Each structure stands twice: as structure tokens, then as C-alpha cells.
Amino acid sequence: MKMWSTFRKDVIKSRLTQIMESGDEVTIWQNRGDERNKFQATIVEVTDSNTIIQIEDAYKNADYKITKDNTLFVHYAKGDALFKKDAFKTEGLRIIIKTPVELMMKERRSVERFSFKYQDFKNVSFKVGSNDDVESVSYILKDLSVKGLSLIVHESEAPKFSVGATIYITSITDQNLSSGLLATIRYITPYSVSLETDSNLLKLGVQFSDSLESVTFKSISSVIEKKQLKQKGLEVSTFNGLSEVEQEKVLRKIAEENHVLANNIREQNENIDRLRYLTLEMKRNFLLEVNLDLLAASLRLSSKELIYDLISEVTDTMKEEFLYKLDQPKSPSAINKAQDEIVKFIRAKEKSGELVLDPTSFEVLV
Known part of the structure; x- marks a missing residue:
């Protein structure tokens, strides 16, 4: 059974509240060696901070209690x-538990969808309207499969769309469409970039009338997969970054104690991740001028790919020195403080024109 995880606090609270209000039972268990001790229970309270679970009366006579x-x-x-x-x-x-920051759910789609990053700059263009009132529009592509896609629009444009409406897709970035494609809007739901602010965005789910033969997935993340193979060539035993799953696990634990701090770290991670767009010359100048101790601290929760991008073409001596600094553990608050300083440094360099962190100019030679 394939599962997917959500870390959105509003979605998790809403789902747990639905389960509570349904009155349906949940199964709780703990593993003891090869045995699994199961009990039936119900969720009786869900708030932003805590969730309370009521165990069945039969638990009183259980040989092994929850520990x-x-x-x-x-x-x-x-x-x-x-x-x-x-x-x-x-x-x-x-x-009594803290309301979870991660909820896993079964994947119900029959066909996997490829998700794109905002930095990928993928778009879908289509015609919407009826009779003489037809408009050609283009929006950011969120994900794609042979059966459908989702896209992001500003809520001010909501009047153009309705569930069940038909659109005529004319182009999708990187996809070879021999002709236009009819599709139907299946859902419209709010979409947030940040949990702390209202993004005023909507996500539209679209189903194709006829499935595509195939789709091509070209993303920054697909380039990263190639770079991950090269990462092994560094042959380092010290800390050299986190995978996407590892990042989420660490941020989840931080969020249990300090939700605001976890969000700040996540946001600054995104800002610092733009360093992957540095040209070779800009990278050299950046590493010569930046405070390497602060940079190393700010990268403690960054991806392996970003760290590889930054140090793959420096001298062995500088690489060894930087990896040593990077290997020093830091508290979440210290990491965030270092991130703030590095982002401030980056923005000053961007303002002066010394750095141009433009994803559209990102090229990879294979």
C-alpha cells in the first residue's frame, strides 16, 4: 500500500476532526519485539495543540499496557x-498527545502524478469560456500525469472557473501535444504557499477527456537525481546534507516544540537553496567573501544537492575545511539565526548586482 504524507497543520487538524466527528474507531498499537499489541479507541478531542484518544474499556484487562x-x-x-x-x-x-505534524494517508490515485517546484517555471495554457466569451490563459503547473494535472491561480480569477466546466488545453511545458486537449475541472480548493500567511491562491484539479500516451518529467529534481550519483564520489563520512525525507523528519520534530521556528527554518531553506543557480565565477566570489562559519551553520538542514553544488568545484583543502565546519552540530535556533544572516548577505549581493540567482538561466550539460 503506497502512502503519502502531509505536513500541513490545517489539513491534519481537519482530517482528525472529521474522524472524531464520525465516531469511527481507530486502532492503536505498540510493537513489542515481533508482537504487536493492538487496542480499539476513539478520538475524542482535537485542538491546534493537543489530541486526546479514548481507549476501549477492554484495555483495563490487557496483559500488556501502553508504555x-x-x-x-x-x-x-x-x-x-x-x-x-x-x-x-x-x-x-x-x-494525550500533541496534535501530529505529519499524517500519512493512502494514495488513492491510480496513476502517479509528477510534482513540480515553483522554480521549474512549468506552465499550462488553455482556453476557457463559452460561445463568444472565450479567453486564452496560462498558469503555473503544479503536477501532471497522463490522466490529468493541477494548476495554481489567484483567487481574483476564480469567477472564470467552476467545477464541471470544460477547458481546451493548447500547451503544457515540455509536453508534445499533437493537438489540443479537452479537459474538465474536477475540483477547486484553497492553496497555501506558507502556513503562516494567506497566499490568496487556488488549486484547480483537471482531468483529461482522453488520457495522454505519455508525459515527460523535466524538473530541477530530475537533475538532482543525476547529481546524487556524483555525490557518492565525494566519499565523505562526515555530515554533507539531508535528503528531502530527512529534512521533513527533522522539521517535524522541531515543529512539535516550536512550530514558528520550524516554519522560519523551512522558509529560509528555500531562500538559501537558490544558491544552486550561482555561476562558477559567482560561486567562487561568494565563497571568498561569505563568512564560512555562518554559511556552514546555515546549511545544517539543507539538501545534499545544494552542498554538492557549492563545494564540488573548490580546492580539496577548502572542501575539507568547509566539511569540517559543516559537521559541527547546531541547535535549531542557532541554525535559523545563521540562516537569517546568510539570507541578508545574499540579498545585499543581489541588490548590488553581484549575484543573479535566476532559475531560468540554470543550465545543465549532460
Whole structure:
């Protein structure tokens, strides 16, 4: 069973609230060696900060009780939702946990969709309207499969669209369309770039009338996959960055204690990640002028790909020195403070014209 994770606080709270209001049971368990001790329970309270689970009365006679020494798993079988907690407290038949920051759910799509980053600059163009009132528009592409796609629009343009409406797609970036493609809008839902602010955006889900034979996926992330193979050639045993999954796990743990700090780190990670667009000359000047101690601290939660991009073409001596600095553990607050300083430095260089971090000029020679 393929699962996907959401880290959006509003989505998680909404889903848990739905489960609570339905009155459906959830299964909770802990692993003891090869055994799994299961109990039935219900979710009785969900707030922004805490969730309370009520265990069935039969638990009173159980041979093995829930213990704080093992991870607690909570599974909603009817809706295929799952989360786990390492820290919790019990009060009789009640388990009190911090509302989870990650919720796993079963993938219900029959065909996998490829997701694009904003930096990919992928667009979908189409005609919308009827009779003489037809308008040609183009919007940012969010994801794509042979059966459909999703796109992002500003809420001010919402009157142009309605669920069930037909659109005529004329082009999709990187895709070879021999002719136009009819499609139907299946859903319209709010879309947020940041959990802390209202982005005033909408996400439209579109289903093609006829499935495409194939789709091509060209993204910054597909380039990264090639670079990850090269990363092994560094042969370093010290810390050299995190995978996307590792980043989310660390940020999830930080969010359990300080949600605002986790969001700040995530946002600054995105800002610093733009350094991957440095040309070779700009990279050399940047590394000569930046405070390397601050840079190393700011990259403690960055990707392997960014770190590889920054140090792959420097001297062995400088590479060794920087990796040593990078290997020094830092607290989340120290990392965020260093990030703030590096982002301030980057923006000053951009303002003066010394750095041009433009994703549209990003080229890879294969």
C-alpha cells in the first residue's frame, strides 16, 4: 500500500476532526519485539495543540499496557490514515498527545502524478469560456500525469472557473501535444504557499477527456537525481546534507516544540537553496567573501544537492575545511539565526548586482 504524507497543520487538524466527528474507531498499537499489541479507541478531542484518544474499556484487562518506552501508532482503517507519536502521556483510558505534524494517508490515485517546484517555471495554457466569451490563459503547473494535472491561480480569477466546466488545453511545458486537449475541472480548493500567511491562491484539479500516451518529467529534481550519483564520489563520512525525507523528519520534530521556528527554518531553506543557480565565477566570489562559519551553520538542514553544488568545484583543502565546519552540530535556533544572516548577505549581493540567482538561466550539460 503506497502512502503519502502531509505536513500541513490545517489539513491534519481537519482530517482528525472529521474522524472524531464520525465516531469511527481507530486502532492503536505498540510493537513489542515481533508482537504487536493492538487496542480499539476513539478520538475524542482535537485542538491546534493537543489530541486526546479514548481507549476501549477492554484495555483495563490487557496483559500488556501502553508504555512510554515504545512508539505509539494510530491507524484509521476506514480512511487509511496513519500517524505515530514517540512522546505522549496517559491518564486512565485516555492518551494525550500533541496534535501530529505529519499524517500519512493512502494514495488513492491510480496513476502517479509528477510534482513540480515553483522554480521549474512549468506552465499550462488553455482556453476557457463559452460561445463568444472565450479567453486564452496560462498558469503555473503544479503536477501532471497522463490522466490529468493541477494548476495554481489567484483567487481574483476564480469567477472564470467552476467545477464541471470544460477547458481546451493548447500547451503544457515540455509536453508534445499533437493537438489540443479537452479537459474538465474536477475540483477547486484553497492553496497555501506558507502556513503562516494567506497566499490568496487556488488549486484547480483537471482531468483529461482522453488520457495522454505519455508525459515527460523535466524538473530541477530530475537533475538532482543525476547529481546524487556524483555525490557518492565525494566519499565523505562526515555530515554533507539531508535528503528531502530527512529534512521533513527533522522539521517535524522541531515543529512539535516550536512550530514558528520550524516554519522560519523551512522558509529560509528555500531562500538559501537558490544558491544552486550561482555561476562558477559567482560561486567562487561568494565563497571568498561569505563568512564560512555562518554559511556552514546555515546549511545544517539543507539538501545534499545544494552542498554538492557549492563545494564540488573548490580546492580539496577548502572542501575539507568547509566539511569540517559543516559537521559541527547546531541547535535549531542557532541554525535559523545563521540562516537569517546568510539570507541578508545574499540579498545585499543581489541588490548590488553581484549575484543573479535566476532559475531560468540554470543550465545543465549532460
